[in-house]
Amino acid sequence: MRRLTLRQFRVFEAVARHLSFSRAAEELHLSQPAVSMQVRGIETILEVRLTEQLGKKIFLTEAGREVLHASRAITARLDDMQANLAQLRSIDSGQLNLAATSTVNVVATDILARFRGRHPGVTVHLDVSNRAAVLDQLVGNRIDLAIMGQVPDGLGLEAIRFMDNPLVVIAPPDHPLVGQRNIAVESLATESFLVRETGSGTRGAMERFFAARGLEIQSSMEMSSNEAIKQAVQAGLGLGILSLQTLEMELALKRLAVLNVDGFPILRHWYIVHRADKRLSPVAQAFKEFVLGPAQ
Template sequence: MRRLTLRQFRIFEAVARNLSFSRAAAELHLSQPAVSMQVRGIETILGMPLTEQVGRRIHLTDAGREVLHASQAITARLDDLQHNLAQLKSVDSGSLRLAVTSTVNAVATGILVRFRGRYPGVAVHLGVSNRAEVLELLASNRIDLAIMGQVPEGLELSATRFMDNPLVVIAPPDHPLARKRRVTLEQVAAEPFLVREAGSGTRGAMERFFAARGLEIRSSMEMSSNEAIRQAVQAGLGLGILSLQTLELELALKRLAVLKVEGFPIMRHWYVVHRADKRLSPVAQAFKEFVLALPRVPRSTRAR
């Protein structure tokens, strides 16, 4: 029986991931007929179809899903091998593939500045995405590490907490509640809120906090970034709940105010995350150790 080649595995993985021969061909810089021929070659060797077309869409057969799983495992191992061998010479000359969620971007940028100060020769490739996209990057082994705030259970990930992340209620400085020395949860819940999209870790923490106290917040607008929420709160469109550590500039310039709400801040955490089965390169290991050595934000952090 003929053996499948690594090239065939890589080509089929691209087809299966894109569910498109043309998109896979563009990604691999090959012609579509060449990609189709390679997939047909795999099917000939295995003696069963790997894809089926329903209407205009391509779907994987059961055999196709098995081959995809094997392809991902093989190519991930090879990528790890090539990447780690390239980094063995020196931490100073390596590269780091890092992804962060948009919530932690401002803090991660400060961490990277300090890390590059210690290792100026390291090339950093930083991606800022939403939580779902960061998890996909981890699952497909396209990054070394991620920094995020909510790590789902059930996935084979290694997640280590390294910093507290207090969430606070923000308002325009001239908001009536900003002048109060104590704000009740009932007062806050009566106000319109600007919230992140469904699935956001910040939104989930906010909704769980109020639900546990028998309250429901009134959402006036849903936004896809923390920056959009900051600007909308400044414009007086509603209140918001964001990480205190991302508000330094706005608070210093008195563009926003942190409300003194009972029970706040909501204390969450940031984690450095990687695949549990991934052997970290020297650079990735150095970055992880650097992050874990950072001073933690005290649990008694309160807005002033």
């Protein structure tokens, strides 16, 4: 069975709107015989008459009115689709699906705020999770991009470094080690540490650092967020190891202090990450370039 074409629908809509083959031809820049042929083609396929002529006037038949109703619905949907695709091609609209590890949340939200200042029409969905959860979202293709620490090999991900991430030892301001210089790492072996949950990049870096020196840290409490660790350290429940970039307010207000420990800071890096086989949308590509560009 032959199928109706979009061109036939658009020609018929013009005829129905003007109730005139000649006026429809003028609007569409076609000859009148070409317009008539398109309408007759629809009638042949559907085996019904769409128009009838009474005197010098053209009228739609009942079948013609039905075809016109369907034609308008179809062309409206196609027009909507084209408009939506145009938005997706624009970096001034559309949606950005982003994830960030909780350690980098402060950095990520600052970058997002500046990016949206340039592109206020973009809708952003940001999920803040631990490293394992963010990796799962990337591998499962549930997000466009992620901002996080080091990415393991073998997951089919592309990771580009864009910022240093120094990890430091923090203590309450009245801790005996505050103010001392060149504190030996071994002296921390007797301290209790507040640590992130298993799967956290910060915890992994901390454990590797001490293991490389033959030391085993004492963990007094496991916590699922940096904020919880900062609060617990302030309360004197132990020491912590966190990104220096997350401590600006607490250090300025002297609620926490950074210990001068040999081997610290542990220098890590922030990466912007996506699946290597993913074709980024214009919005996602623009955000990636913004993160990596001179604006940073």
